Amino acid sequence: MAFDAPLSRRTLLKGGAVTAAALTFGGLSAEAARAAVAETARSGAFGFGVASGDPTATELLLWTRVTPTPDALPGSGRGPAVEVRWELAADEAFTRIVRTGRVTADVSRDHTVKVVVSRLTPYTRYWYRFTSGGQTSPVGRTQTAPDEAGQLHALRMAFVSCSNWTGGFFTAYRGIAARDDLDFVLHLGDYLYEYGNDPRIAGVAGSGDRYGPNALIGIRDHEPATEMVSLADYRVRHALYKTDPDLQASHRQHPWIVVFDDHEITNDAYATGAENHERDDDPDTAYTEPGKPAGIRPEGDFLARRERAFRAYLEWMPIREPAQWQPQPSQGRQFFRRFGFGDLAELSVVETRQNRAEQVPATVGGALNPALTDARRHLPETQQMTWLTRGITAEKTAWHLVGNQTVFARVFAVPRAGVLGGQVFNTDQWDGYQADQRTLLDAMAASGGTDPVVLTGDIHSSWANDLPTDWARYPADGNSVGVEFVCPSITSNGFKESLGNSAAAATATTAAFQATNPWVRYLEGIGHGFTVLDVTPERVQADFWFIRSNGDKGLAVDPRLDPQATVGYETSYVSVKGSRKVSGPVGRLGARSDQPRTAR
Numbered sequence: 238m239a240f241d242a243p244l245s246r247r248t249l250l251k252g253g254a255v256t257a258a259a260l261t262f263g264g265l266s267a268e269a270a271r272a273a274v275a276e277t278a279r280s281g282a283f284g285f286g287v288a289s290g291d292p293t294a295t296e297l298l299l300w301t302r303v304t305p306t307p308d309a310l311p312g313s314g315r316g317p318a319v320e321v322r323w324e325l326a327a328d329e330a331f332t333r334i335v336r337t338g339r340v341t342a343d344v345s346r347d348h349t350v351k352v353v354v355s356r357l358t359p360y361t362r363y364w365y366r367f368t369s370g371g372q373t374s375p376v377g378r379t380q381t382a383p384d385e386a387g388q389l390h391a392l393r394m395a396f397v398s399c400s401n402w403t404g405g406f407f408t409a410y411r412g413i414a415a416r417d418d419l420d421f422v423l424h425l426g427d428y429l430y431e432y433g434n435d436p437r438i439a440g441v442a443g444s445g446d447r448y449g450p451n452a453l454i455g456i457r458d459h460e461p462a463t464e465m466v467s468l469a470d471y472r473v474r475h476a477l478y479k480t481d482p483d484l485q486a487s488h489r490q491h492p493w494i495v496v497f498d499d500h501e502i503t504n505d506a507y508a509t510g511a512e513n514h515e516r517d518d519d520p521d522t523a524y525t526e527p528g529k530p531a532g533i534r535p536e537g538d539f540l541a542r543r544e545r546a547f548r549a550y551l552e553w554m555p556i557r558e559p560a561q562w563q564p565q566p567s568q569g570r571q572f573f574r575r576f577g578f579g580d581l582a583e584l585s586v587v588e589t590r591q592n593r594a595e596q597v598p599a600t601v602g603g604a605l606n607p608a609l610t611d612a613r614r615h616l617p618e619t620q621q622m623t624w625l626t627r628g629i630t631a632e633k634t635a636w637h638l639v640g641n642q643t644v645f646a647r648v649f650a651v652p653r654a655g656v657l658g659g660q661v662f663n664t665d666q667w668d669g670y671q672a673d674q675r676t677l678l679d680a681m682a683a684s685g686g687t688d689p690v691v692l693t694g695d696i697h698s699s700w701a702n703d704l705p706t707d708w709a710r711y712p713a714d715g716n717s718v719g720v721e722f723v724c725p726s727i728t729s730n731g732f733k734e735s736l737g738n739s740a741a742a743a744t745a746t747t748a749a750f751q752a753t754n755p756w757v758r759y760l761e762g763i764g765h766g767f768t769v770l771d772v773t774p775e776r777v778q779a780d781f782w783f784i785r786s787n788g789d790k791g792l793a794v795d796p797r798l799d800p801q802a803t804v805g806y807e808t809s810y811v812s813v814k815g816s817r818k819v820s821g822p823v824g825r826l827g828a829r830s831d832q833p834r835t836a837r
């Protein structure tokens with residue numbers, strides 16, 4: 238969240254002055270945005286595309302949304318229950334149907350459908366489609382996991398985070414869709430954002446909650462036009478994102494493994510509240526929207542709001558229905574889960590919002606905040622942490638990947654006036670929960686023949702980190718227990734945008750972070766895009782890919798504004814098996830060592 242508190246009411250950042258003309262344009266654009274979901278819904282029964290997810294050796298989840306009648310708009314609660322037929326085939330022409338079935342779509346799930354198909358062949362390509370009311374969906378391509386005991390296969394994924402609609406065009410998703418070498422896409426959170434469209438008015442405190450470049454006002458606006466709070470709001474927002482052709486294409490081409498971070502609910506969510514949630518009894522609820530009278534806009538009970546967010550997320554995302562937490566139902570749903578890839582690797586996907594303690598400031602009263610090291614404050618709840626550390630120390634595979642939301646490595650603030658020695662940069666990440674950070678580092682140190690690799694999003698910049706156990710002695714003591722790779726944002730503001738759109742300032746700042754935190758072996762704060770992770774018994778390699786406008790990743794222009802932008806390779810870092818450190822840069826990945834089975 239470091240850069241994710243952009244225009245919320247309590248955390249105003251610098252924003253450009255908004256002209257009256259832009260505001261007028263903004264008003265018109267809300268209408269245009271409303272039309273986007275309606276037009277897609279009316280474009281056919283399957284206008285929001287198809288998706289697949291949670292691939293295992295033998296199971297795949299298939300998803301779509303059906304619009305049976307023009308009035309069955311997302312979030313409307315309208316439209317008849319209809320039968321949807323699904324087919325999974327071994328070939329793209331559907332001449333070899335592997336499995337078929339029927340499900341019902343109705344208003345109870347906003348006309349979304351999910352099917353889990355079982356008893357499939359490992360490491361095999363499949364194609365799927367849906368039909369309803371005489372209409373047929375686009376064809377999706379998917380694949381079971383390279384997970385066969387005693388067999389070594391290639392393992393390659395793209396991992397992504399922070400895809401803000403109002404932040405720019407989803408060129409990065411188009412780049413992912415064009416690839417033919419991925420087993421799946423891993424989305425680590427902030428798949429969508431809760432903010433509305435009101436531009437900040439210079440000098441008006443509390444005004445505006447638009448997040449992203451003002452150049453996209455009227456071009457890429459959120460629907461609904463205000464912050465998502467109601468169930469209908471969340472459903473419509475999900476629908477809006479799924480109108481995007483590049484997002485649709487990347488879902489259609491690859492299975493996804495997804496987990497939410499805060500913005501799928503609201504900014505800086507914790508167990509019982511969020512920075513961007515105004516309780517009814519909160520004195521700080523004054524909110525002014527342009528063109529509307531100043532007033533109070535309370536957002537009700539937080540847990541009820543979170544439940545609405547989860548409901549819409551589970552309806553609209555290709556994720557398995559989570560288990561209810563049996564021993565302690567008060568801790569909510571079990572979204573964390575594990576995927577296996579033969580003897581090569583496991584992937585533990587964690588969830589760190591539902592039970593985390595409230596964030597605290599880095600300093601209090603001119604000293605480091607003692608709450609940061611309080612062992613009673615947790616990021617994942619105890620049960621999840623036990624599940625994670627047992628997974629890492631089980632020594633079942635060469636690598637243990639952790640799909641994680643916020644930065645795990647220690648990141649100290651750059652020294653300057655007012656910064657204390659030992660002050661951490663951001664307490665919404667693992668540095669804000671240092672007892673849990675230590676517990677996980679200890680588990681990594683005890684993981685024997687399994688090398689841990691943390692995969693992270695959230696911070697809208699690209700990183701490759703060693704994970705030392707003693708920051709004061711590193712790198713002199715050489716004691717690193719694992720590595721962390723952090724992907725850039727798809728579109729959300731990074732260092733450059735947060736520093737007055739100055740590429741020079743971004744470069745200077747990231748260099749200062751590296752000087753302060755020498756375990757950060759790579760840090761780039763300008764590019765937006767995705768990271769490709771390739772795993773072999775010998776090494777793990779991360780290739781960073783950035784979107785580019787006429788070749789520029791953002792030095793002179795903002796490639797997020799260019800609908801014709803492309804993706805280009807930036808650099809690669811590796812961790813050699815047994816080293817538990819980052820090395821590089823190295824050359825980009827070549828072809829996969831083997832290919833999934835196909836019937837063709």
Ligand SMILES: [Fe+2]
Nearest residue numbers: 241399427695
């Ligand atoms: Fe984000």
